[in-house]
Amino acid sequence: MLFKNTNQLEKTALFLCIVLSIIAFLFPDALTLQLQPVINQSLSLLGAPFFVLVNVLLVAVLVIAISPIGRRKMGGEQATVEFNLFGWLSMLFAAGMGSGLIFWGIAEPALHTINSPLKAELFGDPQSSGLALTLVNWGAHAWALYAVFGLVLGGLSSRSGQSGDISAPVLSVSQGLLTENWQIKLSFTIKLVAIFAIFFGVVGTLANSTLLLRKGLEIKLGVESALFSGLIIISLIVVLYTLSAKLGLKKGIQALSKLNVFIAFALIVWLLIFVPIQPIIDTAIGGSWDYIQLITSGTWHFANQLNNPEWANGWTYNYYFWWLAWGPFVGVFLAKISQGRPVWQYILGVVLVPTLVTILWFSVFSGSAIAWDAAHHSGILEAIQSDYTQGLFVFFEQLGWQGAVLVWASLLLLLIFVATSADSAILVIRQLSGASQVKSWSLYGWAIALGLCGYVLLVQNNEPLNRSIAIVGAIPFLVIFLLQLIGFVKELLSETKS
Template identity: 30%
Template sequence: MSQEPPAGPTAEAHDGPPEPSSIATRAPEKAKLNLRVFVPAALGIVAVTLWAMLAPTRAYETIVAIVSWISKNLGWYYILTATAVIVFVIFIAVSRVGTTRLGPNHSKPQYSLFSWTAMLFAAGIGIDLMFYSVAEPVTQYYGPPSGPGETVPAAEQAVVWTLFHYGVTGWAMYALMGIAFAYFAYRFNMPLSIRSALYPIIGRRVHGAAGDAVDTAALLGTIFGIATSLGIGVVQLNYGLLLLFGVPEGIGAQIGLIALAVIMATVSAVAGIDKGIRRMSELNVLLAIGILVYITITGQTAFLMDALVLNVGDYLSGFADMTLNTFGFDRPDQWMMDWTLFFWAWWIAWAPFVGLFLARISRGRTIRQFVAGTLTVPFLFILVWISVFGNSALRRVLGGNDEFGQTAMNTPERAFYSLLEQYPGAPPLIAVATFTGLLFYVTSADSGALVMSTFSSTIEDPRRDGAIPIRIFWSVTTGALTLAMLLAGGIFTLQYATIIIGLPFSVVMYLIMFGLYRSLRFEAAQADSLGVAMPGALSGRAGDGPPRGWRQRLARAMSYPGPKQTQRYMDTVALPAATEVADELRDQGADVELTDGPVDGVGVSQLCLTVHLPHERDFRYQIYPVEHATPTYAPRAQSTDDRYFRLEVCNLTGSHGYDLLGYSKDQIITDILDHYERHLAFLHLQRELPGTSAMASGAGAPADWSTDFVSSKEHSG
């Protein structure tokens, strides 16, 4: 059954063509607190926090009992879910829809590759990487899931299991959520929330209780996932301060660290992505690379390189087996609960948080670029980091330093620093590592506060974030929850709580895969319509237009019209052509809307012809002025202005990339009809797809493309 399209964003959402008549009159709407999400989530978190603080023993015992049941009865489900996500994201990346942009067709990436991957890495992996890169390989060496420990084969597999838990499986979960967020927000002008990804399945019900429940589950998963990472960071940084300044380990110092992190995270979250999070992320990555290079050079470099190559081979060859290994016969339930199940639940809990953050910084990239970057770039760094630090630790244990091994296994918060103590220049190295860990800690907390403020708000503009007071609230609440869980049993309580909270959201991930698959089928149908449109369709495209005299073609090629000339063309040629088509469509019984009006800050108008089709996706043909700097090679007669305009043809998903300016009225009419015939062909093809989807009737609403076109102008400058 087709659904009615949802309410779309404002004209300032920067995701599609604006309604011309409203460009100059509609003011940007501010983010509004969604009490139906905020109140139940806040009450639930406050309740858990108070329970853990007032009855820590009882809280710990209850959490352990629930996790034990999950481990014994639902371990297979976590394994299957992780595998399904990997297969799905790789499938859509390599398929024909992989070239679909996470935004309008003409959009460009906002951030450079380094800035993008730095923010991705710093948000997706926190201080826990420093924690587990030494502690897990040593622990796996002493107690592997199968076979005897304290052997050379156990040492070889120890790092591989760590790589597996930090490998592409978790990043595939991030990629899934990031694609869903960005695709529906930037391509269909829907709110940047999880509920938007469910629109193809349940339609307008995403605006009701079902959508609120999904966003609440995502918010709860996010705060528990972040609290786990912050709890790990607190105990580890506490030991670093003990080594540097003699600060004793204990709850007092940990409260101070939590308070410091909350303050820093709040300041960064309030500053926003560009001023706060991006700069801290880039510094974070540079410092981490510096530590990595120092350990590699001052350690046993040849051994570390040999071990790295060995680890890569073992990881690649054993990936499929590890991915689907439920240990059905061996039944190491405690090992599964402490490691694989915990990590998969942790990734699931972090997926909405990191996915939304990735969507905020990935506008304009294709699905294929997004998946390739998310699965490879951060993991390559993780691969080298874990291999260098893990093998460095194992080398010392195999060399007879059992005391170090026992320390790393029994007090994992000391493992990383205990390794650094054995290198030259340990004090300054530990100081840099502590500062790096603090940045890891803060970049996770500030990104989390920013994302949770979005989850708990109603934001029509995907470029906006939640209000500053809401960011502050979630920053403080995350710190309080972290402290409560530490009081209730420390790191293990945080780990087990994450396994519990990740279970319900895993169901949402299946729904997201289903909804995204349905929507991407329509992308494929839209592409197929190009080949089955009526003869002459698309004849208005550049290079394929109706016959023009050679002088007309040359004059058009040599023309760089300024704002006055462009506006005159719009008034005397484009608007009359669109008006004739609109009038004829109305005479044929169609529901047609033709609007024109100025584009704010440009000085040239644009027009939009929309044919409303009941229970189907509307047809839209828009002529939009795109400003460029006049090139130096322009003829003097055409370069009286320092800027010139192209009139690009756009539809619901962005610009088609060709310039209409200079076409005759008949040629414009032909171009409009070509696009209309193509749209009708698309509607015919999508009707033959199995199943139904609310996306068939369209989603979102027109929005302002100015940001995307400015980006294009800067790239072509």
């Protein structure tokens, strides 16, 4: 192994993450007054070019799926499949973005419907375009980005996928240019930045999820102490994801992921029983058609589709850097659980299946909520406008005792989803730092650090700030990602010629 001092890497990364969390707790104004403007400026500069790159990557993975490379196996020809299809799909979906679907399932399409950012002359139906824009943020592009990370680290070339080593593709680019000593330092830096990106990307999700869980307890149980209830919720999540990470992939992460999928689909079926289906079908068809229009033409010149191009900085571009922050851990995780599968199957499983589930999820939840509000004037959209954590609860409260069941099931699902993302992240962070098989203290250290930083953000009670913090590590990681792509392509071309 090129990088030997793994103990130093983990101690450095853990120390810096905890110190940054404490500084943020002691000086919270620095987050909003100093850090957030820098992030906004970075998104204004880098957001649009990165979005075009992700469009290119989406096309690239689809081409790879039907090319001769698509017949290769993840991890090499000797690799064998470890997880069955259902377990594999459950884990990749839960790790990728499951908790966000609960948080935004009703709220985001509703917000984009109320005040559509897309030009009316291009997209005439606000509800369809609202769903389409949500799918641009959560659909095929995001999963294609994850799929690329998994391909780069999945052992398709002899070097660029070495045991999920996130620095190997970059070292391939620098081979012959740097001495071994400098390559060791480069590997250290790459892994450190990747750990930062993973850590703060998951922290943003943890804080957002706790906001919704806290709102649920406030509405259903009348809990008035927001900070105390938030502390209890985060503590429960920390215990859950620590236990899952301790149990490992099969007994912990896979079991929780399967439970997530069962609950999620039970929620959809239960909701479909008690609300009119026709508005959901109309929303799904109209939103999917507008989505196809956007991804085939509009997303390549996205600013021309928007009433205000600056809107994308706070939403779409922010999301994509969030996915980039999650990319290192989701990519390593996907590479780990996908060994032995054909590349074409991997791409279909990672890109197509989650996209279809995402369309179904947003169509059912937003379509039924918006239709219900239009028919009953129940104030769902007004509640979302004032506080988008309320939409889910205001809607379900209209459904009587069934709604109460749906509320508690949603909160349970959100709790488990965020735990399955965090436990996967901890597994990958420890693998990157070389601690996955040694010194169990590091597992508890990372678990507590995630919870501590999540609580620091919760105290701020600022969802846009959560999204900004989530991409702190992603912005510098963009350079590493570009070098990874160059190294990966270089290795594939070299092996193809030989």
